[in-house]
Amino acid sequence: MSDSKPSPLLLLSSKITLPELPSTSIIRQRLHVKFQDVISRPLTLICSPAGTGKTTLALHWCRSWHGRILWYSLDEQDNEAALFAAYWVTALKKVGVALDEKVVQIALRGQFENLNSLVTHILNSLNQQVDPLLMVFDDYHVISDRRIHQAMRFLVQHLPSFVRLAIISRTEPDIGVATLRVNNALSEINNHDLNFTQDEAREFFSLKIGESIQTDVVDLAVNQVGGWAAGLQLLALSANSASGLANIASRFDGTHLHLLDYLGDEVLSQQPQDISRFLLLTSVANRFNADLAQHLTGQANATQILMHLVRNSLFISPTEDEQSWYVYHPLFLSFLRHQLQQHFGDQLPELHLKAFCWWRYQGYFGDAAHHALQAGDQRVIAELLEQIGWDLFHYGQSGLLNRCLEALDDTIVASSVELTLLKASVVKIINKDARNVEPCLSAAERSLPDRLTDEEWRQVQGKFSAIRAMVAMCYEKHDEGATLAGHALDMLPANDNRLRASAMATLGEIHLKQGRLDDALNRFCQSEKIAHAGKVAEGELWAMHLQAETEYSRANLQQAYQLQTQSIQLAQSYFLDSVPDVDYVYRQRASVLLEWYRLEEARQCCQSSLDLTEYRGDYWLLPVYSLLIRIHLARGEYSEAERLLNINTQLYAKEPYHSYNQWQYETAYIYWHICNKDSAPLTQWLDSQPDIRCFTNIIQQGRGRNQAIALYVTGHLTQAQSQLALQIAAAREFQLTNDLIQNLFWLAKIQNSQNNQQGVLESLSESLSLGFQVNYLGSFLESRCEIKSLFEPLMDVFPEQARQHAKRLIGLAQFAPSPSRAPQIPQVVKEHGLTEREWDILQLIHQGLKNDQICQRLHIAQSTLKTHINRSYQKLGSSRRRDAIVKIDKIVNTIATTAEPPQNNYSQNN
Numbered sequence: 001m002s003d004s005k006p007s008p009l010l011l012l013s014s015k016i017t018l019p020e021l022p023s024t025s026i027i028r029q030r031l032h033v034k035f036q037d038v039i040s041r042p043l044t045l046i047c048s049p050a051g052t053g054k055t056t057l058a059l060h061w062c063r064s065w066h067g068r069i070l071w072y073s074l075d076e077q078d079n080e081a082a083l084f085a086a087y088w089v090t091a092l093k094k095v096g097v098a099l100d101e102k103v104v105q106i107a108l109r110g111q112f113e114n115l116n117s118l119v120t121h122i123l124n125s126l127n128q129q130v131d132p133l134l135m136v137f138d139d140y141h142v143i144s145d146r147r148i149h150q151a152m153r154f155l156v157q158h159l160p161s162f163v164r165l166a167i168i169s170r171t172e173p174d175i176g177v178a179t180l181r182v183n184n185a186l187s188e189i190n191n192h193d194l195n196f197t198q199d200e201a202r203e204f205f206s207l208k209i210g211e212s213i214q215t216d217v218v219d220l221a222v223n224q225v226g227g228w229a230a231g232l233q234l235l236a237l238s239a240n241s242a243s244g245l246a247n248i249a250s251r252f253d254g255t256h257l258h259l260l261d262y263l264g265d266e267v268l269s270q271q272p273q274d275i276s277r278f279l280l281l282t283s284v285a286n287r288f289n290a291d292l293a294q295h296l297t298g299q300a301n302a303t304q305i306l307m308h309l310v311r312n313s314l315f316i317s318p319t320e321d322e323q324s325w326y327v328y329h330p331l332f333l334s335f336l337r338h339q340l341q342q343h344f345g346d347q348l349p350e351l352h353l354k355a356f357c358w359w360r361y362q363g364y365f366g367d368a369a370h371h372a373l374q375a376g377d378q379r380v381i382a383e384l385l386e387q388i389g390w391d392l393f394h395y396g397q398s399g400l401l402n403r404c405l406e407a408l409d410d411t412i413v414a415s416s417v418e419l420t421l422l423k424a425s426v427v428k429i430i431n432k433d434a435r436n437v438e439p440c441l442s443a444a445e446r447s448l449p450d451r452l453t454d455e456e457w458r459q460v461q462g463k464f465s466a467i468r469a470m471v472a473m474c475y476e477k478h479d480e481g482a483t484l485a486g487h488a489l490d491m492l493p494a495n496d497n498r499l500r501a502s503a504m505a506t507l508g509e510i511h512l513k514q515g516r517l518d519d520a521l522n523r524f525c526q527s528e529k530i531a532h533a534g535k536v537a538e539g540e541l542w543a544m545h546l547q548a549e550t551e552y553s554r555a556n557l558q559q560a561y562q563l564q565t566q567s568i569q570l571a572q573s574y575f576l577d578s579v580p581d582v583d584y585v586y587r588q589r590a591s592v593l594l595e596w597y598r599l600e601e602a603r604q605c606c607q608s609s610l611d612l613t614e615y616r617g618d619y620w621l622l623p624v625y626s627l628l629i630r631i632h633l634a635r636g637e638y639s640e641a642e643r644l645l646n647i648n649t650q651l652y653a654k655e656p657y658h659s660y661n662q663w664q665y666e667t668a669y670i671y672w673h674i675c676n677k678d679s680a681p682l683t684q685w686l687d688s689q690p691d692i693r694c695f696t697n698i699i700q701q702g703r704g705r706n707q708a709i710a711l712y713v714t715g716h717l718t719q720a721q722s723q724l725a726l727q728i729a730a731a732r733e734f735q736l737t738n739d740l741i742q743n744l745f746w747l748a749k750i751q752n753s754q755n756n757q758q759g760v761l762e763s764l765s766e767s768l769s770l771g772f773q774v775n776y777l778g779s780f781l782e783s784r785c786e787i788k789s790l791f792e793p794l795m796d797v798f799p800e801q802a803r804q805h806a807k808r809l810i811g812l813a814q815f816a817p818s819p820s821r822a823p824q825i826p827q828v829v830k831e832h833g834l835t836e837r838e839w840d841i842l843q844l845i846h847q848g849l850k851n852d853q854i855c856q857r858l859h860i861a862q863s864t865l866k867t868h869i870n871r872s873y874q875k876l877g878s879s880r881r882r883d884a885i886v887k888i889d890k891i892v893n894t895i896a897t898t899a900e901p902p903q904n905n906y907s908q909n910n
Contacts, residue, residue, distance in 0.1 A: 009086045009110050010363050012287075014325045015078075016091035018071040019317070021059045026203050028057070031193065035061050041187045042159045043180060044166045045173070048191035051230025051329070054168045055138055057189065061166075067132025068095045074139045075286055077366050080399060081147040082110040085118050092122060095133065099125050114582075115151030116611040117572070119158075126160050133163045140169040145399070149174045150611065156180065157871075183833065183875050195227030208236035209245060217242065221249040230329070237315075238267065267314075268339065278305050279314075280344060283336035284351045284374075287327050295358045296351060349375045356380060365391060369404055382412050382419065389422045402426050414443035415451065417460050424467050437471050462491030466499040469506045476659060482510045497534020501527045505543050512550060515696030515734030521550050537574040541567055542581045548588060553698050555737035555774045557592050564589040583612040583620070590627050594634070597777040597812065603631050622651045626664035633675050634782050639836045645672050663702040670706050671782060674713060682710040695730035701739035705746065712750050721750050741770045742779045752790060761794055768802035768809075780809050787813040828894045838872040841865065845881065846888040 038044045038061060046054045062069050070091045078084050089107040093099060103121045126133065143149065152175040156165060167173055180186035196204065198215070201222045205213045225231025239245035268276055281297045282288050294302035306326060309316045315332035328336065341348070352375035360368040365388045372381045381404050385392075392401040405413065405423045413419045420440060427436045441464050449457050466488035472481035488503035508523030524546045531539025548563035567585045586609040593602035606628045613620035625644045632641035645668065652665050666685075673681055692704045704727050711720035724747045731740035744767035751759035771780065780787065791798075791806040798806060829839050844854045855865050878884040 009083065009108055011087055011090055011108075012325065014287075015073045015075070016071060016087060016094060018062065018069055019055070019059060019073070021063070022056065024207050025056050025060070026200065026207060027060060028196075028200050030197075031057055031189070032060060032064070034187070034189065035064050037187045038166070039065075039164055042163075042165060042185050043156050044164070044187040044189070045177065046166065046168045046189040046194075047170070047172055048189070048194050049170055051228060051233075052191055052194040053229035054189075054194065056229075057194065058136055058138070058166055058168055062134065062136070065132070065134045067134060067162075070095045070133065070135040072135075072137050074137060074142050076142050077370070079143050079145050079148075080366075081115055081145055081151075083366065084143075084145070084148050085115060086110055088122075089118070092125075096129075096131075097122070097125055097133070098129065111574075114612060115147050116154050119151050119155050123155070123158055123160070126163055130160075130162050134166065135163065136166045136168065138168045140167045140173055141171045143173070146174070154611070156185065179833070183871075194229065196222060196229060196232055197227070198222055201227070201232055204232060205236055205245060209239060209242060211242045213242050213245065217246045217249065221245065224249055264335070264339065268335075271314075274299065274301075275305060275308070278302070279309075279336055280340045281351060283328065283333055283340055284348070284371075285355055287325050289325050292355070292358050296354055349377065353377060353380065356384075360384065366400060369400055373403060373407055376407070378408050378412055381407055382416065385422060386416065386418055389418065393422065393425065410443050411447065413440065414447040417444070417448065417452075417463075420444040420448075421463060421467075435471075435475075437467060441467065458491050459493050459496075462488050462493075463496070463499055466492065466503045466506075469503055473506055473509055474658070478510050478513055481506055485510075495534070497530050498536045498539060501531035501534070501536055501539035501543065504530060505539070505546060508543075508546055512546070512553070513697045513699075515730075515736070517550055517553060517735050521547060524550065537570060538581065541570055541585070544570070545581055545585050545588065548585070552588065552592065553736055553738055555741060555770065555776065557595060557774050557776070561589070561592050564592070583609050583624075586612070587623060587627060590631075594627070594631060594782075595776055595778040597634075597781060599631055599635050603628065603635075606631065618651055619655065619657075622648055622657065623661045623664045625651075626661075626668040629668035630671055630782060633671055634778070637836055638675070641672060641675075645669065659699050659703065663699050663706070666703060666706045670709055670713075674709075679713050679715075683714050686710050686714065693726070695727045695736075695739075696734050698736060698739060701727055701731060701736055701743070705739070705743060708743075709746060712746065712753075717750050717753055721747065721754075724750070737770060737774075741767050741776055744770075745780060749790070757793075760790075761797060764791070764794065764806075765799050765802045768805040769799055772801040772805035777809065777812065781812060826891075826895045828891055832891070833875045834872060838868055838875070841868050842872055842876075842884070842888050843892075845869075846885055846892065 046058060048054055062071075072087060072091050074084075078087060085107045089099060089104050093104060100121060103118070107118065137152075152165075152167070152173065156175065159165060167175075177186065181188075198218055202213055202215070202218045205218060205221070221232065221235055225235070235245060235248055239248050268279065271279070278293070278297050278299060282293050284296065285292060288296070290303040290306055293306065294300065299305065306316075306324075310326075315329040316326055317329070327333075344351070352371045356368050356371035356375060359365075359371060365384075369381075369384060369388075369392065372384050385401070385404055389401060389404075392404075401422065405419070405426060408419070413423050420443075423440045424437045427440060444460075445464070448460060452460065465484045469481045469484035469488060472478075472484060485503040485506040489500060489507075492500050492503070494500075504523055504527040508520045508527060511517075511520035511523060524543050528540050528543035528547070531537070531543060544563050544567045548560040548567065551557075551560040551563065564585055568582070568589075571582045571585070586605045590602045590605035590609070593599075593605060606624050609624045610621070613624060625648045629641045629644050629648070632638070632644070648665060648668065657665070669685070670682065673679065686707065689707055692700055692707065695701050695704055704723060708720045708723040708727070711717075711723065724743050728740060728743045728747065730736070731743060744763045748760045748763035748767065751757075751763060770776070788810050791810055795803055795806060834842070841854060851865055851869075873884050876884055876887045878887055
C-alpha cells in the first residue's frame, strides 16, 4: 500500500467542450420561447427518453445565452464522486471561474469525494464574479451516486441569482425535484414537449431532403414514429427524396424495435464490408479516436473511414476536440452492439482486451478497468488492480474497484497480499459491515504462507491483525482488539505508518473504554505522531478526534473544541471531508456546542455531519438525528423533533447498533417523553433495558443515567438514587467530570422530590461549581425542570461559583420554550411546504419585526435568518418582503376562518 499522493487524473477535454450544433437542426420556435422561463428559475430539467432532441434543444438555448457556458457531457465513468469533481472543476476553470488552485489540484488527483465541500468552494468563487453563467450537465441519467445527487441539490439551493443550471437526463434525477416544483424553482421540458409537431417535421424534412414534402406524407411520418426525433432522423437519413420518404414511412409500424430492424436491413447491409466491419468492431468502445479504432479493427485507413462516416452523417458525431474523439448515436450504438454480439460474439473478449490494453497504455485506468471487466479475464483484472488498485481507491472510484474485485475468484484475491488488503478496505466501505472483512482475511491466510518468506509472512500477519483490531472495536470486543493491536505493532514493519497509527489508536480506544484516560490520551498522541511522520492525514485526523473525545469525557470542553477545530482544518487542508472520521468530529463538536447552549451552531454541525452520512446509508443517520432531536427540543421546535424521532424509531428497529448509538438514541427518546410529560412509554422502555453495573466510560455512564432518569420520571426514586450513587462514585474514580456534573444534577432533582434539602444543596453546589468552571449549560437547561424553583431557595447558601452559575442558568431558562406537547403546524402552512421554523419567522415578519429584531428574538445569526427568509419566499412565490406579507396575511386569515390558531412558539414564550 502506498501513502504517496496519486497523480492527477487524465481527463477528456471533449466532455467539457460545448458541442457543435448540427447544421441541419431547426429552431423550434415554441420551445425556443421557453428560454425566458429557463433564465427566470435556478434549474431547468430537460427529461425525456433517448433520441428526443434534448441536447439539440439545449444547444439552441446556449446560442441565446448572453454569458459564459459550462458544458459537461457525462458518461458511466463519471458516476464516481471524485471523477465528477475533477471534470466539473476543470470545466469551471475553462470558462474562467477563478477557483483556489489548491482546490483544483486536489480535485484533479481524484481526492474530492465530499462534493458538498467542493460546492461550497465553487459558490464562494462564483459570488466573487457576477458574470452570467449557464452550467449544463448532459446525460445526467448515468449518475446514481448519492453524493453527486446531494451536491446538485445543495448547489440548486444556494445558486447565485446570475447562475443557471440545466440538467439533461432520460430519467428524473434524485435531486429533490418535487420540492423544487413546490418552490417554483424549476423549469421542465418533457417528452411530450419534445415530440415534433407536423409543422416542425415538415421544416425538418425539407431541410434534410432538400425538397418540399406533402402534408399527408409528413403527417404519416410523424404519426408512425409518434413525433420521436430520432425516428424522424432515421426516416430522413434513409430517404433520398420526397417519394422515398413516403414509401419508407408507409412501411414503418412506429415502434423503436422496427426502426432497429430497419437499420440492419437498410443501413448496415448497404455499407461496404470494410465500413460495416469498422462500425461493429468500434462499437465495443463508448468513445474512440482514429488510433483506438485502428487498434480495434486493424484497419490502417481508420481515419479515412471516420471522415467518410461523418460526411455521410451515419449516426456518428465528432467531439470537436484536439484528440478527435467520436461517439455513435445512442440508439445506433445499441443496434451495433446487438449486431456485434450476433456476428462477432466469440471475438468480444478479445476486442475488450484490445481496448483494455490501449486505454491502459494511454493511462486511462478507469476505462481500462471497464474493458477488463467486460473481457472477463481474471488474470488481466488481477494484474491491473495490482498495478493501479490503490490509485482507483485514492481517486474515489471505490465502486469500480469493488466491481473488479467481485469479478475475481476468491482464490485469486487470497493469493495476493495487495488484493486482499484492497478487498478488505473496499468491503468495509461498500458494504458498511465489518463482518465481511474476516472471510477475506481468512482465505488469504490459508493461501499466502507457502508463497512468502517467514519475515514477509510475519509482516502480512501484522497488517491483518491491525485490520482485525479495527473490526473487533466495531463490535466492542475490547480484549480481542487489544490483543490484535498489540500483535500488529509487534509485527508491522516500521515504515507502515498507516496501520501502525491505526493499531496504536485502537489501544488508546480500549484504555478510554476502561476509564484509563491518561493512558488513552498518551496512546492517541503517539498515534498522531506516527501518522504525521508518515504523512497519513486520515490517521492524524482520527487520533485528534479521539483526543477530543477524551477531553470531552473530562469536561474539558474548551480543549475538546480546539482539537475539533484542528481536526476540521486538517480535513479541509487535505480534502478528507468525505472520510467517516469527519462525521464523528462534527457530531462531537455539536455535543460540545449543545453544552455551551450555542444551539444554532450545534445544528449547523449536525447538518455538516448529515451532508457526509446521507450517501452512506440510513444506518449512519441515527446518531445525528438523535442530536438534532435534542437541539430542536431546546429550541422549541417540537414538530421537527417529533418527525425525526419517528424516523429514528424506525431506524432503531431495523438492525442492532453500537452501544454509542444506542446511548444517543435513548437520550433523545427520553428527553422527548419528558418534554411531553408522558411517562408511560418510559415504563415499557425500562423493561427492555440491560442491567448496567460498570460505569468506566461515557457510554456506560450515559446509558446508566438514562435508566436512572426514566426511573425518576416513573416514580421509582429509590432505585434511581441508588443507580446514580454508583455512577457518581465511578465518575469520580475515573475522572469522568462530564458525567459527574450531570449525575449530581439529576441526583439533586431526586433529592428535591424526597424533600432532602441538605442533599440537594450538596449535590447542586458541586454540580454547579463544576459547570461554572467549564461553562456547562445545555444539560441543565434541557432537563426540563423548573430551574428557578430548584435554585432560588438555595441562592444565599450556594458557594460563590455555584451561585454565579445558577444565576446565569435562571436567566437563560426564562427564554427557553416551556415543555409542552408538540404543536402542529396549520394545514394551510403545510400546503405551502413551510417548516415550523420558517412559519415562525414569517409570522414575525408579518408582525412588522425587522431582521435584527427577529435574530434577537430567535437567537439566530443574520446569515441563518436570510437563508430561512429566502427559502420561505421561494415557497410563497414571492421576491419581496411586501409581496410576502400580503401572502402571509392570506394564510393567517385562512387559519382564522378555519378556527385553527396560528402557531408561534417564540412569541408565546417570550
